[in-house]
Amino acid sequence: MNWRMAKLFNQTKMQSIKFIFIPFLIFTLAGCSLIPVEEDDLAPPLIEPKKEEVRLLTVEKGSIVKNLNLQGNFRSSISESLYFKQHGGRIVSIDVKLGDTVSKGDVIAQLENEELTKRVQQQKLALERAKIELQRAQQEIELNLPDTQIDLDLKSLEASIEDAKTNLERTTRLYEEGAVSLQDLEVAQQQVEQLELSYEKLLISTEGSKAYPVDEQYIRLLEINVETAQIEYNYLQAQLSNTKLVANIDGVVTYINTLKRGEEVIAYDPIVDISNSENLFILATLDNAEEILEAKDAEINQPVEVTYDGKTYIGTVVQTPETAPESADREVTELNKTSIFVKPNEELPDGVDIGDRVDVKITLVEKEDTIVIPSASLHSYLARNFVKVLDGESRVEVDVEIGIETKTEVEIISGLEEGQQLILN
Template sequence: MKKIWIGIGIVLIIVLFIGINLYRSAAQTGGSAITDVKVGKLEEKEIAATVMVPGKLKFKNEQSVYYESEKGELDKVEVKPGDKVKKGTVLLTYANEQLKLEQEKNELALEANRLKIEQISDKKKALNNKGKELQKELGEQKAREQIESERSELDMEEKTAQLELKQSLLEEKSLEHQLDRLEVKSDIEGTVISVDQKAASAKSDIQEPVIHIGDTDHLIVEGMLSEYDTLKVKKGQKVTLTSDVIQDLTWKGTVSSVGLVPDQQAETAAAAASTAEQAVQYPLEVKIAGKLPQGKPGFKLIMDIETDKRKAKTLPQKAVKKDGDQYYVYTIRDGKANRVDVKIGETADDQMEIKEGLSGDDQVILNPSDDITDGTDVKA
């Protein structure tokens, strides 16, 4: 009895297997499966052409103070990292003994010149009194003749003394200016980023700043434009900023300036290149709007510059497929997928511009899977 049940089970399994194969064969020979698809038509949307440029985050205003040996020895640094400074704040001072000695000599020369002028003035007064006495004795004409040479000599001495005084006054102003330069002041309002007093004594071909100040409240992004892109990028255009380091965040900005002449360093590099021609590049500056990036100056950012906004006929980007250099879509014709080659334009916000190949009435498959080919049975 047990053997009979085992035989019945084997027969049922064989019948089931044959039934499945017959069903598959019927499906293949009797007609293909119908694929459900989502369809849509060309839509007129506003798209923007963009230029993507790498850039670097920088302070809009910054100041680097380097050691200047001609001013003397570094005396005192008046600030430390993190200090907020205003324009005109004293940052560091120099000590210059030679200048102080010259100032003292100048003060003595000024005093001597003034004393000399006073002495000449006293002599001229005495000469005038002498002239009055001679007029009483000899008459006005003879008295004038007798003291004329002495008066001329005093006039010449007075002119010389005045010139010497003027020269000493000019030297005084020059020394005051040099002494004033011994105090180095901030040119901007900002934050002290770094202080390195060792830079004043370092012996290196590359000089480092003793003090670095930056305006941390106003950052910009600087980059370079090619000759081609500089024709499209204009002041005031909108910019979207992203970073590979600070992911999932974007910032907005506007183009604040585009260089009228090529960057000098790029030109120098181009001139120095002997084996390959270097592309001419133009400086670009973007002003950040709203909240500033979390990154520090020096961080690399990507600038996506909106250069042209216009109306265009578009499809979702996933509706367009590519075969080599040819772009194409699938439309529905008589219940079947129909491949149509298209010419595309700009791509923006997951929308692709369709320039040629479709009419406004065409039903386009918006979600073509890899299984769909030309002639596949589909149902919208």
């Protein structure tokens, strides 16, 4: 019974599979008929390559000029830099502005000098008193009044000693405050010592040990007083003069220090520069190593073209880096290394000012009747220089020897001949 049931089950299963598979097969075959047939790829059209255009230049002789074109400005050949010689003074005023015209003797700048001015006035009075005492003594000697001479001597010296001590006390106080120098203090001390020594000698002379008559000694002592007072007065006057900067030439102010009122000055630090605008030259600047190298071909007394305000003038080279004199000033040395100095040969137009810009053209070398080609057509590889020429339908590399070179042209000494076709591209 069981085997019959199994057989019946298998038959039923096979019929079900057939029923499902046959429709699926029909659907698949029908779908394949809907796929389009692929077409064969077409070959790309053949394009004939474009023939390269060759740019040619017929080799011929001509002239070549190598110029050194520089920019510069007008400078003064007569100028001065004004500065204070002592350190520590405080600036009161700078009495000029940049571009001002000044005359010789004009006061340019000043330091504080109130205390020093007072000392000069006091010393002037001391000098005047010493001269009066000397004059009075000389008159008394002429009147033969020997009895009063010693007393006058002693009284005069005592008064001078008191004045000198007072001055020493004041100078000591000012020195401690930093208002005067050690040299000022030493001068005041020496004045006291000299007067005291003279007083002692005069006392000794009254006891009969004098080498000269009393009248002669007395006059000499008073003369010493006058000389000492004069020396001190001259010294203080010089100190007072050093608090002012005065122009020594006529000219134009071309530099001013930025010091403000009350700031301390540094000794020998320039405060103002003055340049005379009647004696101008041109400082042409070499801006790079190539120009410095080319400047070696410039010669002294060589004529140059100077262009200012659209007009051309003739000038002369007066100094090059190769001919510049040695200088202990480092700034001057550096300036000389990178500059060419040119003197205008023609009268310049009115209105030329110090600092105005100018163009300078120096012809370094020129040559005629020589083969010249564009610089762009010259090729270099390592130590080899060559050009490309057209020989029939072929391009040929030709080694050449070059001569003068400019930024746009180059001279060919050998390797090329007139009439050859030089390839430019």
